[in-house]
Amino acid sequence: MDTKLNHFDSKGNAIMVDVTEKNITERQAIATGKIFVNDDTYKKIVEGNMAKGDVLAVARVAGIMATKKTSDLIPMCHPLMLTKSKIDFEFNEEEKSITAISLVKLAGKTGVEMEALTGVNVALLTIYDMCKAIDKNMVISDIHLVEKLGGKSGKFVFEGINK
Numbered sequence: 001m002d003t004k005l006n007h008f009d010s011k012g013n014a015i016m017v018d019v020t021e022k023n024i025t026e027r028q029a030i031a032t033g034k035i036f037v038n039d040d041t042y043k044k045i046v047e048g049n050m051a052k053g054d055v056l057a058v059a060r061v062a063g064i065m066a067t068k069k070t071s072d073l074i075p076m077c078h079p080l081m082l083t084k085s086k087i088d089f090e091f092n093e094e095e096k097s098i099t100a101i102s103l104v105k106l107a108g109k110t111g112v113e114m115e116a117l118t119g120v121n122v123a124l125l126t127i128y129d130m131c132k133a134i135d136k137n138m139v140i141s142d143i144h145l146v147e148k149l150g151g152k153s154g155k156f157v158f159e160g161i162n163k
Helices: 039-047 055-068 113-131
Strands: 025-036 084-092 097-108 139-149
Touching: 025 113, 039 055, 039 113, 055 084, 055 097, 055 113, 084 113, 097 113, 113 139
Parallel strands: none
Antiparallel strands: 025 097, 025 139, 084 097
């Protein structure tokens, strides 16, 4: 596996990778992360009873918007024309957590891992923002790439840390 860092030139200067000669391929990335909340916050989010409105609807839109703005936030990311961006949520009542899942797709010359990760982060931060008035003990964690498809390096599936 090539471990060369390609965001630096031979002199150590930061650069945006030149993808001019790369082939256009279908690419997809899925990322996930969790937010842990207290009992009252969990109940209000699930039932849609938060004073600020439908937390998950707002978080979904924020996450999708973030995937489209990733290159404005991460300096060496290419601006991309995404063909799909989707944010879903899963609930774990026992641990009072909400998992955000971001799926991003395109046909292009570079991958969408950063877009999927950005979507998850912003969706979770939006949940935090909308609930912080009643719960300041929320914890965002476990953010990671679950899977990526396409491109020169092919398929990646998360197998756990240090595998």
